[in-house]
Amino acid sequence: MSAGSHRRTWAVRLLVLLAGAGAVWLVLVGVLMLLEGSMLYFPARFPVGEWDTAGLGRRLGCRFEDLSFTTEDGRRLHGWWVHPPAGPEPVAEDGPVLLYFHGNAGNLTHRAGTVATMARLGLQVLIFDYRGYGRSEGRPSEHGLYQDARAAWRVLTVERGISPGRIVLYGKSLGGGVAVQLATEVRPAGLVLQSTFSSVPDLAAFHYPFVPRALVRTRMESARKLPGVRCPVLIVHSRDDEIVPFAHAERLLAAAPEPRQLLAIEGAGHNDTFAAGGERLLAALSRFAREPTAAEAPPSS
Numbered sequence: 001m002s003a004g005s006h007r008r009t010w011a012v013r014l015l016v017l018l019a020g021a022g023a024v025w026l027v028l029v030g031v032l033m034l035l036e037g038s039m040l041y042f043p044a045r046f047p048v049g050e051w052d053t054a055g056l057g058r059r060l061g062c063r064f065e066d067l068s069f070t071t072e073d074g075r076r077l078h079g080w081w082v083h084p085p086a087g088p089e090p091v092a093e094d095g096p097v098l099l100y101f102h103g104n105a106g107n108l109t110h111r112a113g114t115v116a117t118m119a120r121l122g123l124q125v126l127i128f129d130y131r132g133y134g135r136s137e138g139r140p141s142e143h144g145l146y147q148d149a150r151a152a153w154r155v156l157t158v159e160r161g162i163s164p165g166r167i168v169l170y171g172k173s174l175g176g177g178v179a180v181q182l183a184t185e186v187r188p189a190g191l192v193l194q195s196t197f198s199s200v201p202d203l204a205a206f207h208y209p210f211v212p213r214a215l216v217r218t219r220m221e222s223a224r225k226l227p228g229v230r231c232p233v234l235i236v237h238s239r240d241d242e243i244v245p246f247a248h249a250e251r252l253l254a255a256a257p258e259p260r261q262l263l264a265i266e267g268a269g270h271n272d273t274f275a276a277g278g279e280r281l282l283a284a285l286s287r288f289a290r291e292p293t294a295a296e297a298p299p300s301s
Contacts, residue, residue: 079128
């Protein structure tokens with residue numbers, strides 16, 4: 001075989017290898033695109049979870065009140081109104097209210113301990129399940145979750161007559177993307193983002209670097225939206241978060257309007273950040289909920 005024929009043979013083999021690799025890449029990306037929704041949302045439907053509100057109240061020291069409401073597109077959602085423990089002093093009628101947006105897995109029952117801890121700070125808390133989670137109707141989607149958030153806001157401001165100036169939005173992980181979108185449409189007292197991402201494409205690039213960002217259909221571009229938020233922002237994130245790297249918190253902080261704060265937690269995984277924050281996190285949250293604009297910025301490390 002001549003040298004020229006040898007080179008042509010290797011060139012053909014290289015082209016075949018490249019074509020094969022390209023085909024594998026296309027198939028893999030196509031499968032991930034088809035499965036995007038199931039990879040992003042992990043709802044636990046009723047009866048999974050602990051739904052005995054009376055039992056939860058006795059165990060956690062708060063009162064859990066069932067409520068339901070309807071979105072603008074007709075989906076019936078379920079939530080809990082969590083009352084602070086009864087004490088010698090009544091809860092202030094004009095005190096802060098927390099609207100809690102949970103993460104992408106499970107349902108509201110899996111956050112009962114977290115919201116009870118918040119209620120024990122003297123905060124009233126509304127937590128609800130997005131469409132397709134728990135007892136809520138429908139199937140989750142980015143646009144649908146934004147509608148769910150608007151419906152929950154209407155429950156507080158219209159049905160319960162609570163002033164927006166008393167309401168703090170709290171978004172954990174996926175819930176951060178939902179909370180940021182709502183904060184661009186309304187004017188709450190404050191916005192707390194815990195363990196959340198700068199955008200879904202940014203997060204996908206970390207976990208699946210071979211997938212072009214433009215092919216990720218779910219966006220939740222919180223860093224891009226934050227400059228349009230008109231309230232104080234508190235960001236809580238673990239430096240050791242294995243699912244949403246700490247760099248996302250830094251991007252969010254840079255994009256957020258003043259006044260903005262970052263509370264960095266050490267040595268916690270994605271799902272342990274709230275517990276690992278301990279008294280330091282609870283003190284920062286209590287202070288922020290009551291005086292968002294005057295709260296002393298917690299140390300960043």
